[in-house]
Amino acid sequence: MSRTRTPPPHAARNAEGNEPEKRRAILHAAVRVFAEKGYHGCRIADVARAANVAYGLVYHYFRNKEELLESVFAEQWTILINAIRAIDEGPGTAADKVAAIFGFVFDVYKAAPAAVRVLILEVTRTPQGLRAGSTRETFDRAVHLVADVVRQGQQAGELRAELDPVIAAAGLLGALELAMTGMVIGIVPAGDEAAVDRVKGEVVELVCGGLRRR
Amino acid sequence: MSRTRTPPPHAARNAEGNEPEKRRAILHAAVRVFAEKGYHGCRIADVARAANVAYGLVYHYFRNKEELLESVFAEQWTILINAIRAIDEGPGTAADKVAAIFGFVFDVYKAAPAAVRVLILEVTRTPQGLRAGSTRETFDRAVHLVADVVRQGQQAGELRAELDPVIAAAGLLGALELAMTGMVIGIVPAGDEAAVDRVKGEVVELVCGGLRRR
Amino acid sequence: MSRTRTPPPHAARNAEGNEPEKRRAILHAAVRVFAEKGYHGCRIADVARAANVAYGLVYHYFRNKEELLESVFAEQWTILINAIRAIDEGPGTAADKVAAIFGFVFDVYKAAPAAVRVLILEVTRTPQGLRAGSTRETFDRAVHLVADVVRQGQQAGELRAELDPVIAAAGLLGALELAMTGMVIGIVPAGDEAAVDRVKGEVVELVCGGLRRR
Amino acid sequence: MSRTRTPPPHAARNAEGNEPEKRRAILHAAVRVFAEKGYHGCRIADVARAANVAYGLVYHYFRNKEELLESVFAEQWTILINAIRAIDEGPGTAADKVAAIFGFVFDVYKAAPAAVRVLILEVTRTPQGLRAGSTRETFDRAVHLVADVVRQGQQAGELRAELDPVIAAAGLLGALELAMTGMVIGIVPAGDEAAVDRVKGEVVELVCGGLRRR
DNA sequence: CATGAATGAGCGTTCATTCAT
DNA sequence: TATGAATGAACGCTCATTCAT
Numbered sequence A, B, C, D: 001m002s003r004t005r006t007p008p009p010h011a012a013r014n015a016e017g018n019e020p021e022k023r024r025a026i027l028h029a030a031v032r033v034f035a036e037k038g039y040h041g042c043r044i045a046d047v048a049r050a051a052n053v054a055y056g057l058v059y060h061y062f063r064n065k066e067e068l069l070e071s072v073f074a075e076q077w078t079i080l081i082n083a084i085r086a087i088d089e090g091p092g093t094a095a096d097k098v099a100a101i102f103g104f105v106f107d108v109y110k111a112a113p114a115a116v117r118v119l120i121l122e123v124t125r126t127p128q129g130l131r132a133g134s135t136r137e138t139f140d141r142a143v144h145l146v147a148d149v150v151r152q153g154q155q156a157g158e159l160r161a162e163l164d165p166v167i168a169a170a171g172l173l174g175a176l177e178l179a180m181t182g183m184v185i186g187i188v189p190a191g192d193e194a195a196v197d198r199v200k201g202e203v204v205e206l207v208c209g210g211l212r213r214r
Numbered sequence E: 001c002a003t004g005a006a007t008g009a010g011c012g013t014t015c016a017t018t019c020a021t
Numbered sequence F: 001t002a003t004g005a006a007t008g009a010a011c012g013c014t015c016a017t018t019c020a021t
Helices: A022-039 A046-051 A053-059 A065-089 A092-113 A111-123 A127-131 A134-153 A167-183 A195-209 B021-037 B042-050 B055-061 B065-089 B094-113 B113-123 B127-131 B133-155 B165-185 B193-209 C020-039 C044-050 C056-061 C066-089 C093-109 C111-121 C127-131 C133-155 C165-185 C194-210 D021-037 D043-051 D055-061 D063-089 D095-113 D113-123 D125-130 D135-157 D165-183 D194-210
Strands: none
Touching: A022 A046, A022 A053, A022 A065, A022 A111, A046 A053, A053 C044, A065 A092, A065 A111, A065 B127, A092 A111, A092 A134, A092 A167, A092 A195, A092 D194, A111 A167, A134 A167, A167 A195, A167 B193, A195 B165, A195 B193, B021 B042, B021 B065, B021 B113, B021 B133, B021 C093, B021 D063, B021 D165, B042 B055, B042 B065, B042 D095, B065 B094, B094 B113, B094 B133, B094 B165, B094 C044, B094 D043, B113 C044, B133 B165, B165 B193, C020 C044, C020 C111, C020 D135, C044 C056, C044 D021, C066 C111, C066 C133, C093 C111, C093 C133, C093 C165, C093 C194, C111 D063, C133 C165, C165 C194, C165 D194, C194 D113, C194 D165, C194 D194, D021 D055, D021 D063, D021 D113, D043 D055, D043 D063, D063 D095, D063 D113, D095 D113, D095 D135, D095 D165, D095 D194, D135 D165, D165 D194
């Protein structure tokens, strides 16, 4: 019974330490397919076909369908979190930073609406997904990063101190999210880039300036 | 053979014009089960069992699983829409009305968190579901009702006129939604009624007063 | 969340307390199919087809393929065990009883070789199957029943007392089994009933009288 | 292109005429793995891992999984058959020879129970496997070798002449096999070497001396 | 010889839906 | 109305086998 083992399958990196090209292809195809038909509405075969890859290869790189979804999320949120962190550590007022975060998300949306749709429509709505696994953690981290921005703005005397930073962060991201959902499903107009930019400006103004007239 | 015509299947009301008790039982059970395991995560058998009703009876009252979901949504949103409309037509400033709407939703959440979870977590979940069917329409109506409240506030000079009412409405509901999602998944504290009330107050203040200090 | 539940599926008996006809059909078909192609060599579809029953019905009555196999075994071994017990409790010398047990098995073989083949070829050879589950218990019981026969023969002064009853029982059943396996795979001639009877007599003589000349 | 011909694949011996070390490793690993999880319960990857060898190499040395099993059997049975033949051609009465054969098998069991388990539990497992291929032939040869021992004992007047040698041989091996199976699965005690030896003695006495008292 | 990524047929299982009673 | 047995399409996952290097 010898116990040394060959490197386990489902690894994200190959012997050279970089991610195999086909793994990337599958991941990107998954984003598109999930966005188009939803997690439950698509089959592994759809992903494989979209990635131009053999059926079985999906299971070579991912343990199962759920792990594939998790990987998609991890990738997407990591991008977002890194952006938030960069903005957070950069210069500017807290309001500027909130605007920058919103701007980043809207920019990504303009460039790759599918990715944002998956990020938004599938993550937030999967009760199980949010309860367990790395997805929930990642989401958690995003909320707290935004909460930190708020907190700093409060300490700098720029933002209203009486609001709970975490609740405020949840509210901010929620407004962002439903605005985008509105665009995705056609309630909010998002015909061209200018329209998207206009929505972005309005949402930022809503959460920063408030509804109420001064 | 039989002289008496069988009533049309899948009817919401029986010969006497009132809704059969078992239909209600199924509908209420569906809310609980959808909330607990999600639409895709539960089987018709689960609903039937939770309703203490025979398997086949679900199909007697509802054409299929999707129609059951639609019915649940219709019922829930109808309640919400009626409440919004009543608030809208009542007295008070626009900000009061927004607060009242949020208050209603939070009250329902305190009384029946499951119902709110279904309403929130499952509506936007299925992209197809949002594109077609009465669900999307209903959701649309809710957004526009809130937009009307905003518009009236603007016309009364109470709310800032430069914001698009629909975008603002989407943002409002989004903030509401993610705050509740945060409570549901444990990111935002919602231990007791007082905590829930506190969250409500903060979210209202966020969207009405804005983040920025005056 | 009501908790009274409809009778669980996979039940062996229906509301009237008797076994559903189709369940029997599936069980009997499974015996034939397992015998023909082996547990691993057949698909659930084969069993369903042989039983003239819809695919899904197999899963209505049995949790999964393994439970189907267990059920087949349980049924077959129960028959055998009951026969052994009846013989055991009947009159006659221990040697008569051993002969009767062997006779019973050979008779069943003549009537339904498939059943015996499953019993023998699949049970004994499935390491996992023997380790866990009811199958192993049942097999255990059979061995100990035969051991009891031996023990009584020893106490009656009829059989040699120096042999361990359990080991002797295992040896007896082993001789029986491999003789039948030999017939099944064609090493031992089993063309007609007479040939089968001859094998039976020889095996009984072998284990009772021994190889050695007196 | 290359001048040197590649050696025929799946060859048991290399250019120097001796068996490659890795081939042996695979074969031995296969014995262990088959013993542990059964033929159907293990994957080629398990064998490769246990042998500390690359996945593909298994297919370099063996055409497919079945041929690997055949090779394992061939190796194991060849050892057994050679032992039986040596015993057969050696001195001693037929009963001595039977005892010696049993002794050999039990000795191997003490040294390498896994090997015996594969030999015993997997051979007859697959009906197809017994019908065709070298496995069945090899098994056949073993039975007939034992039958020869019996026949010679009968001709020497030492064993009872009225028993069919082949049936007797099948019975002998059957008793042997189920006794060992009993040990393997824990029905027959086989805690230490002494216990194993005791079982051996009893089984030999059973088949030679018979159950019946003289 | 050696490696392990790539392929895809095959099969177990689930579960929405229908139907006979 | 009410019941639950019966149906079968759909799909996730496995794993033997091949192939490029």
